[in-house]
Amino acid sequence: MSTKRPPNAQEKATVDDVVILLRKRIQKGDFRKPDGSPDKLPAAQSLGAEYGLSRQSMVRVLEKLRAEGIVRTRKGSGAWVHDWKPLVFFPQSEFHEKAPNVDVYTSLLDAAHRKGDARMDEITREPAEELVRSRLCLRDGEFVAVRRRTNMVDGAAAHTDDSYVALRIVEGSDWMLEDNVDRGTNRVLAELGHEIVRSIDEIHPHTTTAGENVRLGLGEGNSVPAIKIVSTNYDADDMPVQVTLFTLPAHRNITVYERFRSTGRGGE
Known part of the structure; x- marks a missing residue:
């Protein structure tokens, strides 16, 4: 299954669709450096273009992932994979x-x-x-x-x-x-x-x-x-x-x- 579009390709991706898809990518090891350490995600505008969302909607996606503890964000430095240790x-x-x-x-x-x-x-x-x-x-x-x-x-x-x-x-x-x-x-x-x-x-x-x-x-x-x-x-x-x-x-x-x-x- 593609990780770049919602399950029904005829439908426009929603914020929640993209949260699910990005979560899966992060959990399987995407956005990491060659040594496996956490790396930076692409900019919100770039990710938005990839998934068919506006930059504003993509910021909401990243905020939801941040709330889950999956990514960390800092103003001016973008979003990074966050290895939260429960x-x-x-x-x-x-x-x-x-x-x-x-x-x-x-x-x-x-x-x-x-x-x-x-x-x-x-x-x-x-x-x-x-x-x-x-x-x-x-x-x-x-x-x-x-x-x-x-x-x-x-x-x-x-x-x-x-x-x-x-x-x-x-x-x-x-x-x-x-x-x-x-x-x-x-x-x-x-x-x-x-x-x-x-x-x-x-x-x-x-x-x-x-x-x-x-x-x-x-x-x-x-x-x-x-x-x-x-x-x-x-x-x-x-x-x-x-x-x-x-x-x-x-x-x-x-x-x-x-x-x-x-x-x-x-x-x-």
Whole structure:
């Protein structure tokens, strides 16, 4: 199949057609130097002529590919193939041994030898939405404290990370600080008598929303396939204390769960 025209040659190529065709070319190794390293794509005007699109439409194509993490662009230097290395996300790392004053995300980055930080987007007090209210067993209209942050890896937004706790539990504590908490908010919950000892994770197919597109740097209208993890955290009294919602774009994250069985000498 040609990679220079849409499947039906009688139809004019659309922006989405060309996104698909260029994505395939990049994935099979086009636009690379002889040693395999990423190279520059032709100028938008040249690519537009190749695919039958205006320069303006071709710029939209490149913007969509940039939002997917497939190309990188810089004003004045054009578009280049981008070898994005997905972050391997281990939800179970929350319960692994780590330094007492290091949060979960920092530990994850350190283990992966990646550079990153957490950008704090918003800390609010608001009525609990139904998903959160039901997981935390809250009363109708009860308020939650919310920490919305976007986790950055190697200079790009990897995923959103939003935590919800009943406001009555954390009001006046460091959990509400208008900044990242160096020792981690889970440590703060433990200090408040609600150490998290168990989590139930639900994995849902998802397409990024308009708000998530902005936070993740995907651009307006550039929704991408993702997974949403709804993680409900329980303390030692089996009380649901915190709900964390992760949105992980599929092209920027690999989610890995570890399973194991007991190797004790007892019967199976």
